[in-house]
Amino acid sequence: MNKLKNNNRKLSKSKETLISGAEAVILSLLSEDVDLLYGYPGGAIMPVYDELFKYREKLNHILVRHEQGATHAAQGYARSSGRVGVVIATSGPGATNLVTGITDAQIDSTPLVCITGQVASHLLGSDAFQETDIIGISTPVTKWNYQITKASEIPSIIAKAFYIAKSGRPGPVLIDITKDAQFEKFKFSYKKCDGIRSYEPRPKVNDEIIKKASEIIDKAKKPLIVFGQGVILGKAEKEFKNFVEKSGIPAVWTILGLSALPTSHPLNLGMVGMHGNYAPNVLTNQCDVLLAIGMRFDDRVTGDLKTYAKQAKILHFEIDPSEINKNVKVDIGILGDCKESLSKLTSLINKKEYSKWIKEFKRLDNIEFDKVIKQDLNPTKKGLTMGETISNVNKYTKGDAIIVTDVGQHQMAACRYSQFIKSKSNITSGGLGTMGFALPAAIGAKMGAPKREVIAIIGDGGYQMTIQELGTIFQNKLPVKILVLNNDFLGMVRQWQQLFFNKRYAETEMVNPDFVTIARGYHIKANRVEERKDLDGAIKEMVLSKEPYFLEVCVEKEDNVFPMIPSGESVSNIRLE
Amino acid sequence: MKDGILYTISIYSENNVGLLNRISAIFLKRHINIESFSTSLSEIKNVFRYVIVVNTTEEKVKKIVSQIEKQVDVIKAFYHTDKETIFQESALYKVKSSSLFEQRHIQNVIKNSNANIVTVSPEYFVIEKTGFRHETEQLYKDLEPYGLLQFVRSGRISVTKSKMGISDILNTFKGNNYKKKKNE
Numbered sequence: 001m002n003k004l005k006n007n008n009r010k011l012s013k014s015k016e017t018l019i020s021g022a023e024a025v026i027l028s029l030l031s032e033d034v035d036l037l038y039g040y041p042g043g044a045i046m047p048v049y050d051e052l053f054k055y056r057e058k059l060n061h062i063l064v065r066h067e068q069g070a071t072h073a074a075q076g077y078a079r080s081s082g083r084v085g086v087v088i089a090t091s092g093p094g095a096t097n098l099v100t101g102i103t104d105a106q107i108d109s110t111p112l113v114c115i116t117g118q119v120a121s122h123l124l125g126s127d128a129f130q131e132t133d134i135i136g137i138s139t140p141v142t143k144w145n146y147q148i149t150k151a152s153e154i155p156s157i158i159a160k161a162f163y164i165a166k167s168g169r170p171g172p173v174l175i176d177i178t179k180d181a182q183f184e185k186f187k188f189s190y191k192k193c194d195g196i197r198s199y200e201p202r203p204k205v206n207d208e209i210i211k212k213a214s215e216i217i218d219k220a221k222k223p224l225i226v227f228g229q230g231v232i233l234g235k236a237e238k239e240f241k242n243f244v245e246k247s248g249i250p251a252v253w254t255i256l257g258l259s260a261l262p263t264s265h266p267l268n269l270g271m272v273g274m275h276g277n278y279a280p281n282v283l284t285n286q287c288d289v290l291l292a293i294g295m296r297f298d299d300r301v302t303g304d305l306k307t308y309a310k311q312a313k314i315l316h317f318e319i320d321p322s323e324i325n326k327n328v329k330v331d332i333g334i335l336g337d338c339k340e341s342l343s344k345l346t347s348l349i350n351k352k353e354y355s356k357w358i359k360e361f362k363r364l365d366n367i368e369f370d371k372v373i374k375q376d377l378n379p380t381k382k383g384l385t386m387g388e389t390i391s392n393v394n395k396y397t398k399g400d401a402i403i404v405t406d407v408g409q410h411q412m413a414a415c416r417y418s419q420f421i422k423s424k425s426n427i428t429s430g431g432l433g434t435m436g437f438a439l440p441a442a443i444g445a446k447m448g449a450p451k452r453e454v455i456a457i458i459g460d461g462g463y464q465m466t467i468q469e470l471g472t473i474f475q476n477k478l479p480v481k482i483l484v485l486n487n488d489f490l491g492m493v494r495q496w497q498q499l500f501f502n503k504r505y506a507e508t509e510m511v512n513p514d515f516v517t518i519a520r521g522y523h524i525k526a527n528r529v530e531e532r533k534d535l536d537g538a539i540k541e542m543v544l545s546k547e548p549y550f551l552e553v554c555v556e557k558e559d560n561v562f563p564m565i566p567s568g569e570s571v572s573n574i575r576l577e
Numbered sequence: 578m579k580d581g582i583l584y585t586i587s588i589y590s591e592n593n594v595g596l597l598n599r600i601s602a603i604f605l606k607r608h609i610n611i612e613s614f615s616t617s618l619s620e621i622k623n624v625f626r627y628v629i630v631v632n633t634t635e636e637k638v639k640k641i642v643s644q645i646e647k648q649v650d651v652i653k654a655f656y657h658t659d660k661e662t663i664f665q666e667s668a669l670y671k672v673k674s675s676s677l678f679e680q681r682h683i684q685n686v687i688k689n690s691n692a693n694i695v696t697v698s699p700e701y702f703v704i705e706k707t708g709f710r711h712e713t714e715q716l717y718k719d720l721e722p723y724g725l726l727q728f729v730r731s732g733r734i735s736v737t738k739s740k741m742g743i744s745d746i747l748n749t750f751k752g753n754n755y756k757k758k759k760n761e
């Protein structure tokens with residue numbers, strides 16, 4: 001009896017224990033099952049770092065070399081794992097360095113929770129040392145943000161942040177915590193957020209609309225599916241595959257949809273958009289029903305809207321109501337989680353095949369093969385191509401690797417030619433086109449899926465935008481593979497200069513350092529390939545290496561990526577040369 | 578905007594620091610000028626109401642409203658034409674007191690315009706007029722000859738002829754949450 005009393009007293013005493021706001025940040029993250037975060041310390045966030053030190057057994061903090069790297073790493077982590085990426089940084093320059101990555105996460109719907117330190121609340125607005133209005137700066141590029149000035153707000157705001165970041169259409173959230181709130185003591189208790197009255201993340205699927213959609217699909221003669229990242233974010237790969245197979249409809253992808261359906265699937269017929277495949281682009285303007293699933297009609301996909309799929313009935317499957325009718329006027333908006341809408345739709349439609357319509361794809365594919373793909377994959381010229389490099393990568397990964405790409409020609413080559421058998425395997429900066437994304441994103445991708453092979457494919461330009469993250473790879477012994485396709489040019493810009501600015505190569509040629517020496521400076525195994533005879537062996541060594549590995553492939557300097565839809569033109573005007 | 582008309586956007590939201598910035602950013606991003614803006618409490622406790630007037634096309638206002646509604650702290654947003662709302666603006670006019678006594682004619686102006694005198698001091702007096710834009714503008718013109726010391730006009734405030742149904746939305750949320758908890 002006495003014992004029990006004592007125990008009770010102990011419990012209630014521990015309940016009364018006051019902890020600091022900084023410790024509450026850590027306990028809140030642990031309550032959200034966070035075990036990993038990316039960041040960089042500084043004055044205004046030091047109390048939280050002090051607690052990180054105490055909790056280092058439970059919470060793995062990865063010290064990046066620049067805060068932008070932390071955001072991209074968290075994005076890579078989120079996209080390979082399907083979880084929320086967490087970032088932590090100090091006020092002022094630490095916070096502003098996050099902006100590019102947050103913007104990238106916003107436009108590509110990646111769930112992030114970013115925590116920044118802020119000057120003490122009595123100094124707010126006084127232009128104190130390293131004070132910056134990060135709430136104001138990040139407002140247009142976050143799904144939600146909030147400034148905490150009292151420790152007692154920490155648990156409920158962090159709970160809300162995680163709920164908002166991952167629910168509905170995911171996105172980045174930023175929480176700014178003043179230094180006094182980090183020091184302040186309070187009674188901590190944590191409750192996960194399960195709803196916000198002003199926010200409806202998962203609109204209900206309307207059965208009548210599904211019925212109507214099924215009737216249109218059953219009557220279609222030349223239907224086309226264009227799928228985007230929504231399939232992956234909605235964890236609807238299985239439902240999507242079932243739908244594709246029962247409906248028999250050819251499916252083509254946007255750059256962020258890539259890997260949601262295996263590339264070898266007989267109904268996976270390639271990529272749409274500016275550097276997509278010939279058939280999907282041309283036939284977009286010939287299909288009679290266009291099913292847009294988890295994609296948002298980006299202008300890089302649609303080209304000129306006035307001539308985009310005008311002949312087709314358009315069905316748009318979308319979780320974000322503001323996307324429906326935003327760029328393309330649709331006939332039916334199928335609002336809701338596509339995992340739910342697709343499985344309902346699959347049960348209603350008839351099983352069908354479209355062999356004649358698919359033959360049309362094959363006919364156009366052959367044209368693209370003759371004019372473009374053959375020379376890319378089996379070149380007869382001396383210089384190495386990006387395409388043959390990627391196809392060598394496929395040979396050793398067998399489509400099982402995560403491919404992280406940067407922005408430019410290599411990105412298009414990698415997305416066009418990489419093979420994928422698993423979802424969440426293509427990680428790239430789509431909407432924002434952020435050079436410098438790939439190297440840090442590959443770090444996060446590897447940590448989000450440690451059992452999988454991760455290969456970053458990067459141009460010589462973008463590589464140098466975040467090259468310092470080699471330090472992070474080295475310090476943490478992360479077996480990330482880095483493949484730089486070096487053309488000594490800002491290739492994609494040079495291509496535009498060649499085609500649209502009469503070959504005036506303004507500021508696109510680069511004198512590059514010895515990349516191999518740099519990698520070796522970080523004690524990363526490194527190699528360079530200049531001739532075709534060495535390519536296969538070098539790629540094999542890179543893929544099979546158990547350690548971090550850097551490989552530079554010196555490719556033809558002035559190759560172009562084709563096909564190409566010139567900016568602002570119709571998808572039908574796709575050029576093969 | 579050539580082919581635009583006036584639309585009144587009404588927003589019901591939580592009262593959070595920063596939401597104003599978030600909403601104005603939506604207009605800024607699309608390079609749309611705001612004609613008038615006002616914010617106050619609404620008929621529901623702890624729910625704020627914004628009234629924003631823009632001159633634009635229906636297609637654009639629809640997209641703006643869905644972007645606004647997408648914001649986590651926004652409960653609901655609507656847009657209406659002038660015909661669908663009852664709206665007013667308020668104006669204050671500060672005039673030298675001497676004109677009130679020396680130029681008797683001004684008293685007729687005030688009376689005829691259905692304006693109220695808010696305050697009178699030896700130096701100045703303040704007139705308040707609530708009405709449509711053309712009415713406050715007319716009074717401005719009428720008072721100008723007597724020397725306006727200050728003039729200010731509020732943003733539009735408006736209520737809709739149709740029902741807003743915000744309480745219903747909030748009640749469904751409560752209901753859902755209640756159900757969720759019961760099932761757990």
Ligand SMILES: Cc1ncc(C[n+]2csc(CCOP(=O)(O)OP(=O)(O)O)c2C)c(N)n1
Binds near residue numbers: 411435487489491493
């Ligand atoms: C941060 C940033 N700055 C500028 C650009 C514009 N841009 C797009 S592609 C590109 C060239 C990329 O060159 P490189 O990294 O060498 O890749 P390549 O195209 O040669 O494969 C540039 C400068 C961008 N996307 N991102």
